[in-house]
Amino acid sequence: MNTIDLFKLLKLKTIFGELPQTVDYIEADSRNVKPNSIFFCIKGHTTDGHDFAQRAVESGATVIVAEKNLDIDLEKAALVVVSNTSRALAFAANRFYQYPSKEMNVIGVTGTNGKTSVTNLIHQLIKRGGEHSALSGTIGFDLDGTLFESANTTSDILTTQRMLVQAKEAQIQNMIFEVSSHGLVEGRLWGVDFDVVTFTNLSHDHLDFHGTMENYGYAKGLLFSQLGQDLSKPKFAVLNLDDEWYSQYAAMTPFEVISYSMEQKADFWAADIRYLDDRTLFRLESPEGSFEVETQLLGTFNVSNVLAAIASLYAKGESVASLVERLREIPPVSGRMERVHTSAPLSIYIDYAHTPDAIEKAIQSVLPFKKNRVLFLVGTGGNRDKSKRPTMAEKASLADYVVLTTDDPRYESYDSIVNDLGKGMTHENFALIGDREKAVRHLMGIAEPGDIIIFAGKGHEDYQIIENVKYPHSDREIALEVISERF
Numbered sequence: 001m002n003t004i005d006l007f008k009l010l011k012l013k014t015i016f017g018e019l020p021q022t023v024d025y026i027e028a029d030s031r032n033v034k035p036n037s038i039f040f041c042i043k044g045h046t047t048d049g050h051d052f053a054q055r056a057v058e059s060g061a062t063v064i065v066a067e068k069n070l071d072i073d074l075e076k077a078a079l080v081v082v083s084n085t086s087r088a089l090a091f092a093a094n095r096f097y098q099y100p101s102k103e104m105n106v107i108g109v110t111g112t113n114g115k116t117s118v119t120n121l122i123h124q125l126i127k128r129g130g131e132h133s134a135l136s137g138t139i140g141f142d143l144d145g146t147l148f149e150s151a152n153t154t155s156d157i158l159t160t161q162r163m164l165v166q167a168k169e170a171q172i173q174n175m176i177f178e179v180s181s182h183g184l185v186e187g188r189l190w191g192v193d194f195d196v197v198t199f200t201n202l203s204h205d206h207l208d209f210h211g212t213m214e215n216y217g218y219a220k221g222l223l224f225s226q227l228g229q230d231l232s233k234p235k236f237a238v239l240n241l242d243d244e245w246y247s248q249y250a251a252m253t254p255f256e257v258i259s260y261s262m263e264q265k266a267d268f269w270a271a272d273i274r275y276l277d278d279r280t281l282f283r284l285e286s287p288e289g290s291f292e293v294e295t296q297l298l299g300t301f302n303v304s305n306v307l308a309a310i311a312s313l314y315a316k317g318e319s320v321a322s323l324v325e326r327l328r329e330i331p332p333v334s335g336r337m338e339r340v341h342t343s344a345p346l347s348i349y350i351d352y353a354h355t356p357d358a359i360e361k362a363i364q365s366v367l368p369f370k371k372n373r374v375l376f377l378v379g380t381g382g383n384r385d386k387s388k389r390p391t392m393a394e395k396a397s398l399a400d401y402v403v404l405t406t407d408d409p410r411y412e413s414y415d416s417i418v419n420d421l422g423k424g425m426t427h428e429n430f431a432l433i434g435d436r437e438k439a440v441r442h443l444m445g446i447a448e449p450g451d452i453i454i455f456a457g458k459g460h461e462d463y464q465i466i467e468n469v470k471y472p473h474s475d476r477e478i479a480l481e482v483i484s485e486r487f
């Protein structure tokens with residue numbers, strides 16, 4: 001990349017030393033710096049990239065971009081001082097990788113719950129329609145079927161641009177992003193040219209990071225404001241009319257709004273919803289007419305997720321009839337109201353619900369086919385947002401019997417976590433058992449024929465983090481083990 005061209009993008013800067021004509025690589029992690037790289041010093045919460053500038057120079061960086069003057073060897077590298085290195089990196093990374101998102105259909109999905117399900121549904125529906133699709137989210141980076149690990153739901157600026165390039169080079173036309181509020185606040189998607197941005201819902205979560213619900217809602221809204229985006233082609237904001245943040249996001253987006261709802265008339269509207277224990281049926285009213293929808297996804301929230309996915313792909317230009325047809329074949333996402341198949345006379349589901357709202361919806365979703373009791377197990381993480389704990393238990397009280405446990409206790413004691421949870425219970429039918437394996441065994445030990453059992457919180461995760469060690473853990477395997485002993 002020509003460094004003169006690059007720095008033309010940044011007006012306010014001070015340059016010390018001699019800029020090289022070109023740089024070959026762009027980096028923000030000193031451990032990956034190669035000769036003739038440009039290294040951006042990014043400030044984290046606990047780690048500061050500026051502390052690694054000299055190390056980057058020793059590894060061959062020829063330009064250092066920083067927010068302050070640094071004591072580096074100016075014979076080996078030029079120093080460019082800017083007011084904000086993350087912003088500078090966003091400009092540089094988009095330029096370096098030649099704006100890959102502009103040549104693709106890019107869909108971003110945000111919201112407290114449902115992001116993984118909706119992005120996965122969109123990805124699967126695209127592939128079943130014969131196109132290629134790449135998906136970046138909690139499960140990693142799925143490049144049209146090949147899965148790469150990624151550290152975050154929404155990856156940092158450089159990883160995001162590199163994923164887009166990889167997808168573009170593999171001639172994949174569609175890129176789907178699961179977008180976290182952390183990612184939005186930190187500008188990890190700056191420069192990504194979204195065609196469709198989709199909102200699921202907003203409820204209490206991550207207040208340890210955002211402080212207040214207002215800040216959290218504002219953070220999510222950053223995906224919809226998208227000011228300054230290229231409006232030379234059709235662009236859409238697909239918004240959930242049933243959520244109280246609908247009006248705010250609709251007011252702040254320059255994109256054309258497509259609404260969806262389970263409760264009232266909207267562009268995409270679900271009526272006559274029928275919940276069965278192995279599938280869900282409803283009538284879809286859409287801009288292309290009425291359709292009978294059948295999905296293997298269970299629960300009320302999945303009706304909303306299906307609407308979000310269909311509306312997002314309608315926005316991209318797909319026909320509703322064809323989407324409804326393809327939807328029938330799509331299995332539930334692993335760990336999202338996923339039925340555990342067993343010959344025992346019980347219905348067991350694994351779900352990812354770990355917010356008060358998701359817990360309420362998970363339990364409500366099985367009530368229509370309840371024959372005996374609903375038994376519910378949920379845990380919460382240690383050293384994370386403690387304010388949601390009592391409300392999680394309050395919502396869990398909808399079940400007939402509740403086991404409150406841990407979900408990655410990290411450095412916090414079992415007792416401190418479950419006692420906080422216990423404070424929110426509104427009935428007495430519950431047990432506090434910090435050790436998650438014992439908690440699962442206890443619940444399965446009291447299960448009776450006809451019961452519906454939901455293991456919530458872990459979803460697809462197959463580990464439990466205690467201190468900083470990941471131990472293998474599977475609610476499903478423990479449950480099946482107890483079943484083989486008891487039924």
Ligand SMILES: CC(=O)N[C@H]1[C@@H](OP(=O)(O)OP(=O)(O)OC[C@H]2O[C@@H](n3ccc(=O)[nH]c3=O)[C@H](O)[C@@H]2O)O[C@H](CO)[C@@H](O)[C@@H]1O[C@H](C)C(=O)N[C@@H](C)C(=O)N[C@H](CCC(=O)O)C(=O)O
Nearest residue numbers: 028029030042044045046047048049052152153154180182
């Ligand atoms: C544990 C944690 O919260 N870390 C946050 C913190 O990082 P940090 O202070 O450790 O700094 P860092 O980003 O590792 O390092 C700063 C810079 O120094 C560089 N560095 C570092 C070490 C070195 O040897 N050389 C070097 O150059 C790094 O490459 C980086 O550029 O400050 C950074 C900047 O503010 C955050 O991006 C980072 O979030 C990490 C990535 C993280 O995992 N955050 C979580 C909370 C998150 O984003 N979660 C959401 C999902 C939430 C959900 O829906 O559940 C997500 O999108 O994944």
